[in-house]
Amino acid sequence: MKNKSQLTIFFIIGLLVIIVVGVVLYSLNSQKKEDIVAESATDSKLSQNILLLNRMMEQCVKKLTKEVIHYSYMNPYKIGLYINTNIEKCMDWDFITFDGSNIERRSPSTYVFIDDSILVHVNMFINLTEKDETYEATDFIYTIPRKTSIKILQDSYGRVKKEVILLSTFLDAQISIPEGTIITDESGNPLIIDEISLTIIQTPEIIQPYTAYTTQYIPGPSGIHFTQPVVLKQYYLPGVLDRMTDPLVERIYDEKEKRMHSFIVFNVDRDADIVETYFNYFP
Numbered sequence: 001m002k003n004k005s006q007l008t009i010f011f012i013i014g015l016l017v018i019i020v021v022g023v024v025l026y027s028l029n030s031q032k033k034e035d036i037v038a039e040s041a042t043d044s045k046l047s048q049n050i051l052l053l054n055r056m057m058e059q060c061v062k063k064l065t066k067e068v069i070h071y072s073y074m075n076p077y078k079i080g081l082y083i084n085t086n087i088e089k090c091m092d093w094d095f096i097t098f099d100g101s102n103i104e105r106r107s108p109s110t111y112v113f114i115d116d117s118i119l120v121h122v123n124m125f126i127n128l129t130e131k132d133e134t135y136e137a138t139d140f141i142y143t144i145p146r147k148t149s150i151k152i153l154q155d156s157y158g159r160v161k162k163e164v165i166l167l168s169t170f171l172d173a174q175i176s177i178p179e180g181t182i183i184t185d186e187s188g189n190p191l192i193i194d195e196i197s198l199t200i201i202q203t204p205e206i207i208q209p210y211t212a213y214t215t216q217y218i219p220g221p222s223g224i225h226f227t228q229p230v231v232l233k234q235y236y237l238p239g240v241l242d243r244m245t246d247p248l249v250e251r252i253y254d255e256k257e258k259r260m261h262s263f264i265v266f267n268v269d270r271d272a273d274i275v276e277t278y279f280n281y282f283p
Contacts, residue, residue, distance in 0.1 A: 064086050064090060065144055103127065106126075109124070122142075123138060123140075148197050150197075158184060173198070177226065177228075178230075182227040185223065185224070191224060193221060196220065222254065223256070230278070234274065234277075248275060249263065249265065251263075252279070
C-alpha cells in the first residue's frame with residue numbers, strides 16, 4: 001500500500017514537472033513568435049519606405065532632367081545644377097516619414113554624362129531610420145535613353161498600321177504620324193520605310209527674347225510625303241513662349257538642299273507651354 005502511495009506521488013510530481021516545462025516552453029515559443037512578427041513588421045515598413053524613397057528619387061530626377069534639358073541644350077553642368085537646386089522641392093519627404101520614420105539628408109551633388117543616353121548620378125546622403133533599423137544611401141544613378149529614331153509598321157500599300165510617336169533627342173518635342181496615313185514619294189507612289197527620325201540642331205540663339213523662331217529640327221528620311229498631316233508638338237519651360245512674338249515659325253532643315261524650310265506654327269497654347277505644327281512632308 002505504501003509503495004502504491006509513493007508511486008502515485010511520483011507520478012503526480014512528474015506530471016506537474018511536465019506541465020510546468022510545457023507551459024514554460026510554450027511561453028518562450030510564443031514570445032519568440034511575437035518578436036519575429038514585430039521584427040518582420042518593422043522590416044516590412046522600412047522596406048516599403050526604402051522602395052518609396054528610391055521610386056520617388058527616380059521620378060524626380062527624370063522629371064527635372066526633362067524640364068531643363070531643352071533650356072540647357074544638353075549642357076551637363078546646367079542639368080546637374082538644376083537638379084541640385086530643385087530636387088529638395090520635388091521630393092515629398094513628409095510622405096515618406098508620415099508613419100514615424102526619421103530621415104536625415106544632405107545637399108546633393110549631381111553629375112551628368114551624355115552619350116547615346118543621359119546618365120544622371122545624384123550623390124546625396126540619405127539616412128532612413130525605423131526604430132532600430134537603419135538604411136543609408138548616397139548614390140542614385142539613372143539612365144535616360146535618347147532615341148533618335150523609331151520603327152514604323154506599314155501594310156503593303158504604305159499605310160501606317162499604328163500611330164507613330166517619336167520623342168526628340170532632347171525629350172522636349174514629339175512627332176506623331178496618325179494611324180492610316182499613307183507614306184509616299186513626291187509623285188504620290190506608296191513607300192515602305194523602316195523608321196523615322198527626329199534630330200535637333202543646337203542653336204542657342206533661338207531662345208533669345210523676341211525671336212519668332214522655335215527650335216530647328218532635321219526629320220528623316222528626307223523627301224517622304226504623307227496623306228494626312230504629321231504633327232510636331234513642342235514642350236517649353238514656363239515663360240519661354242511669352243518671350244516669342246507671333247507668328248511663330250517652325251524651321252525644318254533640308255539635308256539635300258542644305259537649307260531651312262519654314263512652317264507657320266498651327267497652334268500655340270501659352271498656358272500649357274505647347275506649340276503644334278502640321279506638315280505633309282519631310283524636306
